[in-house]
Amino acid sequence: MSFSALGLRAELMLAVGEQGYTEPTPIQAQAIPAVLAGRDVMGGAQTGTGKTAGFTLPLLHKLAEQAGGQHGRTAVRALILVPTRELAAQVQASVYTYGKHLPKIRSLSVYGGVGFHPQVQALKRGIDILVATPGRLLDHLAQRTVDLSKVQVLVLDEADRMLDMGFIPDIRKILAYLPKQRQNLLFSATFSDEIKKLADGFMHDPLLVEVARRNATGDLIAQRVCPVDREKKKDLLAHLITTGDWKQVLVFTRTKHGANNLAEKLGKSGIRADAIHGNKSQPARTRALAEFKSGKIRVLVATDIAARGIDIDELPHVVNFELPHVANDYVHRIGRTGRAGSSGEAISLVCVDELGLLRDIERLTKREIKKEIVPGFEVDPRIRAEPIVQGKRGGQQQRRPSNAPRKAGGNRGQNAPRQPASRAGGRNSRDSGRRSFAY
Ligand code: AMP
DSSP: OOGGGGTOOHHHHHHHHHTTOOSOOHHHHHHHHHHHTTOOEEEEOOTTSSHHHHHHHHHHHHHHHSOSOSTTOOSOSEEEEOSSHHHHHHHHHHHHHHHTTSTTOOEEEEOTTSOSHHHHHHHHHOOSEEEEOHHHHHHHHHTTOOOOTTOOEEEEOSHHHHHHTTOHHHHHHHHTTSOSSOEEEEEESSOOHHHHHHHHHHOSSOEEEESSOTTOOOTTEEEEEEEOOGGGHHHHHHHHHHHHTOSOEEEEOSSHHHHHHHHHHHHHTTOOEEEEOTTSOHHHHHHHHHHHHHTSSSEEEEOHHHHTTOOOTTOOEEEESSOOSSHHHHHHHHTTSSGGGOOEEEEEEEOGGGHHHHHHHHHHHTSOOEEOOOTTOOOOTTOOOOOOOTTTTSOOOOOOOTTSOOOTTSOOOTTOOOOOOHHHHHHHHHHTTTOOSOO
16 A cells, blocks of 8 residues: 555655655554544554554644634644653654644643743644643643643553553543543553553544554564573673674663663673663653664663653664563563564563563463573573562652642653552562572
8 A cells, every 4th residue: 555545635745755654554554544534543553563653644634634724723633642751752753743844733742850831831822733641731731721622633642551650540530621522542552451441431433453463562573582590681681782783772671770770780891871761850861862862872771661652763672681560561662673664673681580470471472482591691490589579679669649639730750660560570479489490
């Protein structure tokens, strides 16, 4: 299928051509006509499939087709809710890129961790497409600095992540500010019963478009597990980077402290690295990301939440230095590579403590991941599993319970890590102490 068959406006086709896209990705081919036709859409697509353009292009088309000038209009016409600051900035950048030849469409992203007042000023000038994280948007609603009464299209991006981060009550509150009559689009890498319940509550006869098996990991991603002793992970990582001559690698740790520690250790081994996580200021995070993208630093160590929305074309290597507590996060993490048709490699360094987590991941993704011992890093079978206590290495924050009072105008902490699913933690604790390394 070609882009021209989708019937998008010439200005959008121009922008698509400038991006070098030759044909729509499968999610775009399915979602764009449905969105243009005004249908509610539930998109089962993980990050890297081109889903952002899948909803942004038809959204821009529809808004541009509407008659009437910008003058005097301050109410938002389309709202895109995303779980993290990085994703908000990234989605808005896409809206800008695809819409730059359209004369009258204004977009803005609002999220916590940065000044409130400049956002108020920008909102006053009139915004057509607002990209927002739920916490900061609720702050604006509480202060009456945003008007959502004219929203025609609502997009919930990465709904599964919203759920994981405890944002569903906030989303329900936001829904109450929107007009009943509107189009709804929901995108999620995975569909749990809770997501389906949420969708049932506000979507009307949604068209289900799916590009990969539910809870499946992308086929373009070569996955492997390198079994290794707990204490040798850092050396193994440095070895893999050096021997493989990796130029750009995104590494995941479970904790902020772990991320800092690892970046420092890699630096000492002569590998330029930096860490991004929720304790770093937004400018520091933006800078680290820019340096990583430009190749100035070779390794970016990130916690799950901070890594959301990082979009780097053809990121070749993703390493799970530690497996996530929540198996879904594995799917998201490795979705950072193998994006939109390019191939990528995801390597997990797994020690004896993490066998329960690995089993959860293999069960969720319905595939056994290839195990490969790196010569010189053979595991010591005498080492016994230890419990992974969340926050053991420090740096973990408690999430505010969703019903706790919150400060208007305050920084909501979009990037605070959530607590691990009790099941995963429990399973792991049960494993500990008894299990030696065996697959
Ligand atoms: P997303 O899944 O929205 O995060 O997009 C992943 C990546 O795919 C981004 O870097 C886009 O620039 C790229 N992309 C989106 N649509 C296409 C397309 N039709 N052809 C090639 N690359 C695309």
